[in-house]
Amino acid sequence: MVIGHWSFSLWLLSPELALLLAGLLILGLDAIHPHQEKKRWLPYVALAGLTGSLIATITLWGCNTRVLSVLFCDPFALVVKMIALVAMGIVVLASDAYIRTRSQHQDLPPVGRTEGGQGEFYALLLFSALAICLLGGATNMIMIFLALDFLSITSYILTGYLRDDRRSTEAAIKIFLYGATLSAMMLYGMSWFYGLTGSTDLNGIAAALRETENTMRPIILPALIFVMAGFAFKIGAVPFHQWAPDVYEGAPTPVTAFLSVGPMIGGFAVILRVLLTALPMDLVNLAMDWRTLLMAIATLTMTVGNLVALWQQNIKRLLAYSSIAQAGYMLIGVVAASPRGVTATLLYLIAYVLSNLGAFAAVIAFSNHTGSDAIEDYAGLSRRAPTLALALIICLLSLGGIPPTAGFIGKLYLFSAAIEKGLLWLAVVGVINSVISLAYYWKIIRAMYIAPPRTEETLRTSSTLTVALGVTVAGVLIVGAFPGPLLALIQAAARTFFG
């Protein structure tokens, strides 16, 4: 019986185990092979691990059980895992050329250890994927804390990966100080929840809160604010967003790509899970209405992110503020706290992940060749690299919500979720922000298509980056034109929280 139970649990953990094994395998291979040439296979090992994990996730579709008392294997968790695995696959593809050139050329700041360090990079990416997968299913505060911190630690190391590059190191220290502080705050808040309810399990907390006396309820607000601070850090929501621009700019660009999606997926997974399980709608009126708090955060995050983005001259910083704003849009779906709202958040998350990774793949391709991230250097890109410019414009228009892209369908769903719940004003804030955002996306489009090129030199994109661009752009257009199948999947995930 016990053995049977354990083996069953292990099977449910197969996506995570596949990632763990692949990560360890990469570390081993990296140690065994001293020669750089042999290491060009490492990213493919990472991709194989991610694919294996994705297949395992797909075969688990339909199960809805508790795993090891701190995790759940339900449709929501599985969809989050799928998003995370695809996203990390794209990150690996987008990293290959960058990491290889950095570890082979002496004139560029080396990656990790002097003699290489490619292996650790991919292993850390796989471990980050593992952390996000765990976050997708975590239903216990302790597990959530551990997985979030796991994700944070891999992020810190990856951010400082260019060992001799001062900006990379500075960014790593920044994100570390910020993250560690907010982690501590979050843990403190979790301890309040435990003190209030005697439970760390989300369902247990909800059950205990239903029976708690009125006098205890006001304490939930500060506890929730502490916990939310940790989550807000992950998604880069205002007022915990200040780390993003500097870190985005300083980190190696593939890491920036990862930072823009990985923590976002994990963060929204826990935000949805914690709020809708521990403080579900029937408790909202009884205990506390967290929607007001989130509405304020959403409004601020959208507006601040978009307004500050208008002044950016560096494309990585611009995309940092844009990501902040995007997190604000996604919070609209959380605020709606309805099946449509969760569907909208997940759909937009997918649209965002595809579009943003596509944009970053283009930025990596550009900086691999030119070494620059300044928007003015993108002048005339449409003539120097027509395909690259086309890919980037499609991704930017998707981020801006222009049809027929994934971003448009996502925004349609988000705004409809708000309007359905009578939050027209929030939808109005959202659309005004979408218009503002197009003003700065246009800045990049203008540079690429309208400004004259400074050199006629054509740009070449490495094959892995081309695949990454192809996958993301195809994803953006396919989700935009035929969102039906994906929506069916997501709606199943959203039903997890609504009986």
Added chain:
Amino acid sequence: MNFPILSATLFAPLVGALLIIVIPQEDVKTIRRIGTAFAFLTLILTTILWASVAQAGADEMQYSERYPWIPAFNIWYSLGIDGLSAPMFFLTALLTTLSLFYSAHTIETRVKEYYLLFLLLETGMLGVFLALDLVLFYVFWGIGLVPTFLLIGVWGGERREYTAIKSFLYILVGSVAMLLAILGVYFQTRTFEILEAAVAKPFAGNFTWASAAFWAFFVAFAIKISCFPFHTWLPDAHTEAPTAGSVIMAGISLKLGAYGLIRIALPLFPEPFHYFVVDVPIIPVMAIISIVYGALVCMAQWDLKRLVAYSSIAHMGYVTLGVCAAAAGIKELGTPEVLNAAASGLNGAAMQMFTHGIITGGMFFLVGIIYERAHTRDLKAFGGLATQTPYYYGITVVTGFALLGLPGLAGFWSEFFVFRGTVGFIPVAAFIGVLGVVFTAACVLWKIVQHLFLGTLDQERWGNLPDMEWWERVTMWPLVLIMVFLGFYPTPLLDSFNSAITALLQALP
């Protein structure tokens, strides 16, 4: 299942665009040929469609296609064509074909991107006229935005960058307001189908919300139509755009808004529309100001292209006024005389959409033709061209007279029907509106005819100015022929519009 002829027509330009992607950009000739060929193919298809729609009964949707697009949200890929959309559908294909043909001889830089964007834009515009689902309508509406403003931004005049972003954001603001209203309609009626929503009358009984939703749609359309006070983007955009871009923007883009007014705003929100036309006459006032102000400012211009741009504001004012007449009569459509007058106003508006597309499209071509040669559009610099370029003189005078609404040319009928419809309901508006006709006539005669063609020729500057080339004649002749044909025999166009519009009005109460 029947052959999906509407989808085939709609996506023919897109197929052309995809083909152009794979052609190397150095092979300019092939790109031009393929681009023009696909536009021409679309033109043939739209012509056949209009003819068969007219034959089979223009009062109801023909060749309908309806497939679930996003079933989870009740969004349908729903297309249809009737007597109202068929002529506009044809006009879109006609002007695009002429534009691409003309551009083949005038656009030399970045030809591949130009044709790509143009064909993408055509699919977007065609889709707006076919879409019967509000989300689909919005998607096609949005598809055209980026190509339009890239056309201005890349191939436009001196202030192209500023103009491109200004008009892009301006139109976008209107569009997102419409998006919210579309969602509002859905949660009221649980459908995105335009025809179903028109039956369900969203927010009926809640006047505040109905007005809010109505204004969201109306502002989106008014910005596109460039109705006063939402007109400020138009003069810049139409002046800075490359010739073919101006032709398409003035000829078709403006009409997308007008079409939305007739297809969506009027049937979905008859109550608020009526209220803001009759009880609180904001909309007729906007229309009148557009007409009179547009015509006056038009008269004050010395830049030929800006002059034509302002004349568009005035002429689109007639469209708004015609729709106002229909909205004013909406409560008593049971009475045959009222129905007749309302239909007359709406017919005038629809005919104005078509004829203005032909005439102003032609005007912008003519402006482009002179600018290509003289490199200036300053009217003060010209004079006496009648003897130097007689062919150009003849064509321009016919187009100009059509623009001022001379009887015997196409422009006359649309204005006639607009005023015939308006005079019964809002006589004051009709009387002030007629002033616009006078000003436009003065403008055309004084500014265009006198300053361009009469007077003495500056031999030194314009002594070698060549007359129209063969491709310019080929571009202009179809438009001139349509102007003259419709001027003497507007019946085919009128019948097509009238049957659809009468059906639309009868379904209203």
